[in-house]
Amino acid sequence: MKKIEAIVQPSRFDAVKSALQEVGVEGMTISDVRGHGRQKGHTEVYRGSEYTVDLLPKIKIEMVVTDSLATPAIQAILGAARTGKIGDGKIFVTSVEEAIRIRNEDRGEAAL
């Protein structure tokens, strides 16, 4: 099992969600987050005072998928989230030891 964490532009989120559903990803967890990578935000000016806003709003998608679904899911995210501009986000993939469904204690891939 793999856990895929993808941080994407809020404007691309709907496209990413549809693309993931198309390749068969059944569950995901979404959070509104703020952060920056190399992109380093933008400046705002209020009555002459300049502020650099370096933490920009992003959406973080987390999902755990079977090993075989990991590659198509990553491809789906790449295809849907990319605008080609700086600030498109990142994808992190980690291995997951165990998954347990709380309702009936299904374990492993059956719990996904």
Added chain:
Amino acid sequence: MRRILPKLILGMVVFFGVLAPAAFPQTPANTTPVASPQVQDRLVKLEQQVADARSAGDNAWMLVCAALVLMMTGPGLALFYGGLVRKKNVLGTMMQSFILMALITLLWALFGYSLAFHEGNRIIGDFGYLFLRGVGAAPDADYAATIPQQTFMVYQLMFAIITPGLIAGAFAERMKFSAMLLFMILWSVIVYDPMAHMVWGKGGLLNASLGGAFPTLDFAGGTVVHVTSGVSALVCALYLGKRLGFPKQPMPPHSVVLSFIGACLLWVGWFGFNAGSALAAGSLATSAFVATHFGAAAATLGWVAAEWFRNGKASVLGAISGAVAGLVAITPAAGFVGPMSALVIGAIAGVVCFLMVTKVKGLFGYDDSLDAFGVHGAGGTLGALLTGIFAAKAVNPVFKDAQGAATAVGLIDGNAGQVLNQLVAIVIAWILAIVGTLVILKVVDLVVGLRVSEEQEVEGLDLSQHGEEGYNLEA
């Protein structure tokens, strides 16, 4: 039409009551036609009714204006300032405006009105109107002959409320609520009441129409309201010191949207402030209304143009700040200048106040958090000075010679001395504001302490001073 109708009726009465009997001589010829007692009676009644009608019209307008000026404080100023602070201070900032609506009202009722508007010496009034004794339905002809003095009193109260409210912009986000209350009480008595008395009160040193030594033109409070509050704001900002983290830590407005709504309410309310200062519903009110609106419009464009040119973008906050700056600058001039002069005054104010808050503040490094000095102090001073230049007798023949003929008013009329009189008033307002505010700050600092603790400042005024939060979005 309203003015013609009474005359027409009067004419008809005179004709039928006096001339008609003469034309049809039932009475013996060669005697001067004398109205019968009944006709005289009716004449007296008619005159009274005409006066009552005028008074009803003026009074209706002035009560609406009083309400409009109150609307400038809450919600106008509360929203304008509330949006400019960080979200942890939004309630504390709004409370600073709102509590004045209650606090100053109490002071005004007990003795404030008396100190400002009863005869006294040249600096301050005496206690003749203590507890509003004698302030009732009868007009005070020296101030406003056609409205009950109680209307005049409550209208002036709204000015006394908003003026200290403006200062709050300089000590936003760091002053104790208790200190703020004490400061406002003392400031209202020590700075506002004397200044109002000098400029508007009977026998005041600067009064233009009731025998002042330096007749100052201040139609709606350029010196009384904006110079005093703006300069006091600067003193507060310097005395209190900067907010924690200023200027390194970003402190952007938490909601320009709230400020936007507040500024629009201020613009509308300002018609009550300026046009209402005519104290009657006549053509002078119209003239002040137009000048007010034109000044705001030109200043908005002036600020936006200057900002666009310098920063490459025309911001919403810039546009609304420009409008307020223009309204401030046109305040002393509103009832003295024509529409074209109002456009010029507004445009100058928009650009000058933009430079004050973006350049000058940065040069000196003081933390006038919401630019109370940059907008009200600078704009008020500028407006008071420009009033001396642009005031025209064609708009308001406020100065008259011994024969009662209108004489030159401002510099454009040829009365260069008026600029000097305006300067005298400005200097007095600055000195009174600086000295008065310094003394008050010192006293309040000793009695209750001015600033919240560092922890409380980080936590925000909402929680530390009031025990609540402006936005419980998860509730």
